[in-house]
Amino acid sequence: MRVATREHIRGQSLIEVIIATAVGAILIGSAGTLISVALRASSENMFVRTAISLNEELMEKVTVFAEQDWHNLDRLIPAQVYYLVTRADGSLRLNSGVPPEDPPEEVTIGSVSYSRDFYVETVNRDVGGNIVTAPAGTLDPATLKVVTVTRWSDGVTIQSLPLERHLTRHQSRLFSQTDWSRGQVTPPQIFSAPVGTYHEK
Numbered sequence: 001m002r003v004a005t006r007e008h009i010r011g012q013s014l015i016e017v018i019i020a021t022a023v024g025a026i027l028i029g030s031a032g033t034l035i036s037v038a039l040r041a042s043s044e045n046m047f048v049r050t051a052i053s054l055n056e057e058l059m060e061k062v063t064v065f066a067e068q069d070w071h072n073l074d075r076l077i078p079a080q081v082y083y084l085v086t087r088a089d090g091s092l093r094l095n096s097g098v099p100p101e102d103p104p105e106e107v108t109i110g111s112v113s114y115s116r117d118f119y120v121e122t123v124n125r126d127v128g129g130n131i132v133t134a135p136a137g138t139l140d141p142a143t144l145k146v147v148t149v150t151r152w153s154d155g156v157t158i159q160s161l162p163l164e165r166h167l168t169r170h171q172s173r174l175f176s177q178t179d180w181s182r183g184q185v186t187p188p189q190i191f192s193a194p195v196g197t198y199h200e201k
Contacts, residue, residue: 051150055163070169121145142169
């Protein structure tokens, strides 16, 4: 039978302390990594939520711009980047994004600077009216694909988030009569069918 000496007990306690310290260091390191990953994911989630909101706001502006006059979008060069800014009077203006005359639109939220732009693409449809990729189908001049893109820096790389929607010309102002007071009034003409030419069934 072996009897534990005082030195043996002290040595055993020292080994327990070293093992406990190592296990604690591993747990603290793992927890620090998890917290860092969680904070980064939360930060990226905040950037994406902000970008989604900015994209939707720009898409609404583009929709209003198209409703004012379809040719505001119809005349744009497909796939070329454009910026839509609000003037002091509240009207919308199209920018080409070429500094210094037309600087790109920058929006700063918190300490992060976002830039956003949009472009249009033509739309083709098949015989059933479904949207298809060109060169299939035929060009639909009353529909355009609008893509808004928001960009930001996460401190490491430039991130971007697109949003696309199809806009359709649904109003035609071919004729607008506002004044019915003018014009020559003529008596109504009465037409009669010759006898025997009308058959009621």
